[in-house]
Amino acid sequence: MSPLLSISRRTRRTPFTDRVTAAGVTGYTVYNHMLLPTVFKSITEDYRHLKSAVQVWDVSCERQVEIRGPQAAELVQMLTPRDLSEMRIGQCRYIPIVDETGGMLNDPVAVKLDEDRYWVSIADSDLLFWVKALALGFRMAVDVFEPDVSPLAIQGPLADELAARVFGDEVRKIRFFDFRTFTFNGAELAVARSGYSKQGGFEVYVEGGRHGEPLWDALFEAGRDLDVRAGCPNLIERIEAGLLSYGSDMTRANTPHECGLGRFCDTRLAIGCVGRDALLRVAREGPLKQIRYLEIEGDPVPSCPEPWAVTVEGEPAGQITSAAWSPDFEANLAIGMIVRDWWDQGTKVLVHTPAGPRTARIREKPWL
Ligand code: THG
Numbered sequence: 001m002s003p004l005l006s007i008s009r010r011t012r013r014t015p016f017t018d019r020v021t022a023a024g025v026t027g028y029t030v031y032n033h034m035l036l037p038t039v040f041k042s043i044t045e046d047y048r049h050l051k052s053a054v055q056v057w058d059v060s061c062e063r064q065v066e067i068r069g070p071q072a073a074e075l076v077q078m079l080t081p082r083d084l085s086e087m088r089i090g091q092c093r094y095i096p097i098v099d100e101t102g103g104m105l106n107d108p109v110a111v112k113l114d115e116d117r118y119w120v121s122i123a124d125s126d127l128l129f130w131v132k133a134l135a136l137g138f139r140m141a142v143d144v145f146e147p148d149v150s151p152l153a154i155q156g157p158l159a160d161e162l163a164a165r166v167f168g169d170e171v172r173k174i175r176f177f178d179f180r181t182f183t184f185n186g187a188e189l190a191v192a193r194s195g196y197s198k199q200g201g202f203e204v205y206v207e208g209g210r211h212g213e214p215l216w217d218a219l220f221e222a223g224r225d226l227d228v229r230a231g232c233p234n235l236i237e238r239i240e241a242g243l244l245s246y247g248s249d250m251t252r253a254n255t256p257h258e259c260g261l262g263r264f265c266d267t268r269l270a271i272g273c274v275g276r277d278a279l280l281r282v283a284r285e286g287p288l289k290q291i292r293y294l295e296i297e298g299d300p301v302p303s304c305p306e307p308w309a310v311t312v313e314g315e316p317a318g319q320i321t322s323a324a325w326s327p328d329f330e331a332n333l334a335i336g337m338i339v340r341d342w343w344d345q346g347t348k349v350l351v352h353t354p355a356g357p358r359t360a361r362i363r364e365k366p367w368l
Contacts, residue, residue, distance in 0.1 A: 017058070069142035080095040150206045197241060257290070
């Protein structure tokens with residue numbers, strides 16, 4: 001029997017928790033001190049449904065750090081080596097966030113609501129404290145706070161159809177990582193084409209918890225014939241998609257380059273980024289280890305709650321931090337940090353799983 005998670009005020013509920021319970025959630029994790037569903041029927045059944053229909057996900061735990069005021073844009077640029085000078089209102093950007101050593105503090109989605117107003121939609125670390133401290137220490141003209149915003153994701157191949165039934169056909173025109181605002185229940189809600197899967201879909205930034213249940217109910221009412229179900233970020237699909245999980249696949253000990261997030265860095269242009277000097281220094285030598293994708297041979301491996309060592313000829317070659325059996329690829333797929341000598345496509349390594357040592361092959365790109 002798996003242990004229970006005791007829920008208290010610290011493990012914050014969300015505006016959708018009662019609906020998620022009624023929908024039959026069977027597994028939770030805690031993310032940003034808030035409940036995040038991990039399983040409904042089973043990870044494999046949830047996976048098949050996500051890839052064939054449409055799901056509604058309570059991702060309220062993607063908390064927003066709101067930055068508002070005349071120096072908002074300046075403060076957001078201090079956080080990231082991605083150049084945001086061309087970012088327009090109505091756009092979202094995936095931004096690595098680094099400290100003064102170049103270490104990753106978070107990998108959120110930034111949302112530009114207005115020239116002087118941003119949301120930073122955070123992964124699992126207390127970024128609010130870091131942003132507040134920078135604002136205070138640099139005496140910046142900004143307010144930094146966590147607003148009452150709870151993202152609800154609509155993901156899957158039928159997501160466009162479902163979203164159009166609730167918000168109107170205009171949602172179909174939203175481009176990847178753009179958002180538009182739609183009126184629902186008398187509220188103006190930002191709807192972005194984004195989400196933590198590669199199945200396509202939207203994220204509704206539900207501003208005002210009172211709109212949560214009406215929106216949930218409207219989506220399930222409208223999607224009955226689409227077999228809409230409650231879902232959640234799915235371990236198998238997100239590994240296939242190569243989506244990284246902060247705290248698991250990378251930590252403060254890693255640079256964005258080690259995380260394979262170099263394509264989201266324009267460090268030379270990102271004047272003001274507090275980690276700029278450190279990143280320019282480490283960029284000269286290049287990373288010594290980097291995120292890679294791996295296929296592990298043999299029967300399905302168990303899940304990976306702590307890193308598994310990777311070796312080559314007995315020498316340390318890195319670690320695996322996420323793994324799952326993929327029904328579609330009929331293989332064990334994994335994400336890990338691999339040292340430079342062994343990170344080329346096709347290299348054979350040994351992964352020390354709880355089910356014993358297994359041969360694995362390196363891939364440079366994810367599966368989806
Ligand atoms: N949506 C929102 N907030 C979030 C997440 C999200 N906060 C927490 C967590 N997820 C942050 N991490 C990620 C990781 C990957 C992506 C988004 C957030 C992502 N990556 C795409 C990729 O790598 O293919 C696209 C990136 C791009 O091209 O800009 O979507 O999911 N609101």
